[in-house]
Amino acid sequence: MERTNELPPAGPLDPSPRLLMGPGPVDVYPRVLHAMSTPMLGQFDPEFTAYMNEIMALYRQIFRTRNHWALLVNGTARAGIECCLTSIVSPGDVILVPIFGRFGHLLKEIGERVGADVRTIEVEWGQVFDPASVEAAIREHRPKLVACVQGDTSTTMAQPLDEIGKICRKLDVLLYVDATATICGMPLEVDDWCIDAVSVGLQKCMSGPPGTSPITFNERVVEVVNRRKKIEGGIRPTDAIDGDGPVIRSNYFDLAMLMDYWSEQRLNHHTESTSMLYAARECARVILEEGLKAGYARHALASQSLRAGLEAMGLELFGEPTNRMPNVTGVVIPEAISDGEKVRRAMLLDFGIEIGTSFGPLHGKIWRIGTMGYVCRKANILRCLASLEAVLRRHGLAVAPGAGVDAAYAVYDAA
Numbered sequence: 001m002e003r004t005n006e007l008p009p010a011g012p013l014d015p016s017p018r019l020l021m022g023p024g025p026v027d028v029y030p031r032v033l034h035a036m037s038t039p040m041l042g043q044f045d046p047e048f049t050a051y052m053n054e055i056m057a058l059y060r061q062i063f064r065t066r067n068h069w070a071l072l073v074n075g076t077a078r079a080g081i082e083c084c085l086t087s088i089v090s091p092g093d094v095i096l097v098p099i100f101g102r103f104g105h106l107l108k109e110i111g112e113r114v115g116a117d118v119r120t121i122e123v124e125w126g127q128v129f130d131p132a133s134v135e136a137a138i139r140e141h142r143p144k145l146v147a148c149v150q151g152d153t154s155t156t157m158a159q160p161l162d163e164i165g166k167i168c169r170k171l172d173v174l175l176y177v178d179a180t181a182t183i184c185g186m187p188l189e190v191d192d193w194c195i196d197a198v199s200v201g202l203q204k205c206m207s208g209p210p211g212t213s214p215i216t217f218n219e220r221v222v223e224v225v226n227r228r229k230k231i232e233g234g235i236r237p238t239d240a241i242d243g244d245g246p247v248i249r250s251n252y253f254d255l256a257m258l259m260d261y262w263s264e265q266r267l268n269h270h271t272e273s274t275s276m277l278y279a280a281r282e283c284a285r286v287i288l289e290e291g292l293k294a295g296y297a298r299h300a301l302a303s304q305s306l307r308a309g310l311e312a313m314g315l316e317l318f319g320e321p322t323n324r325m326p327n328v329t330g331v332v333i334p335e336a337i338s339d340g341e342k343v344r345r346a347m348l349l350d351f352g353i354e355i356g357t358s359f360g361p362l363h364g365k366i367w368r369i370g371t372m373g374y375v376c377r378k379a380n381i382l383r384c385l386a387s388l389e390a391v392l393r394r395h396g397l398a399v400a401p402g403a404g405v406d407a408a409y410a411v412y413d414a415a
């Protein structure tokens, strides 16, 4: 190849240091970044397949399940959602989606693309469902599956799931949960709450990069998926037997083939995203070393402290108080602030802190401040409150100097 002395069209990558306190992605654990820079292995190298098995064992613990299947779907969190729904739901199946924010709409959207007959129930953004209303809707619509979000970052609300899971099991309906925004930030008891399939992402309370989606599912799901099994040509064993159900419409998100890939059979499918698997493995190790309960407590304390600080600054919190997520806080943009985006921009450019905007019916009405994973610690809460106070005062809001930081300190002092 001819050599040239021309510089490449882009300079070296040099992102500015930021503190990511939006609804995710958030700062990545340094150990995870390090793990991602370790060498590639071939996907059938025995060392790599041993890592795959370790992933399964680690994620059984993260998901609090005895399910055999806990594996990674390569792609961001919505890849995990799409994999579960595409593989479990056949065209024409009735599914029920309780919608309490944007990500409920995403479940509806994916369900429709899968060809399901999607029925929905909705509450206003800022509220969650009473389990009795979900039970009534199940009795009315008789779905094969209920698809529900645990914590909807768009509204900052968390749907209690323990009773809903038991209702689904009693009525013999499958329950799929999108726990992307809540996993490791608040309890998720897959087995005890009777959840049949769950998918998540790394980029929230697990403090990894976006790009792979851990999922788990039980034998009830395996039975449904295997009825739809069809192994692709070229790798198909001569004795392969197809299921008698409708074939899964996606090859990439075909859970039946993914199970063969993640089983000792190691039947070839996609090329596993090596560095993302390393990241997922290290995220789980960091989290389990701290302990799930200690991690939940750290998230709860940080949001308590942040919220005390925000309220002491005279700001109003968004959403029904008993069911707020413990890892992201909605703050009503005060009337005196004519453009909430200017405040976000100043936080980012003057203080290096990213806080979140909002969309849909909440667009321009709330900011969303995340306290997730590696970011969720006292120093960052105090830094965020001090910076926000300075920015709000510059934008004409009368905020008592030091009130936010003092109130946040008080919560940590009392803990």
Ligand SMILES: Cc1ncc(COP(=O)(O)O)c(C=O)c1O
Pocket: 023, 024, 076, 077, 078, 079, 103, 149, 151, 152, 153, 154, 178, 179, 180, 181, 201, 210, 211
């Ligand atoms: C609850 C929930 N589900 C799904 C997603 C989608 O994740 P991704 O952008 O990784 O596909 C998000 C991202 O914010 C989320 O908060």
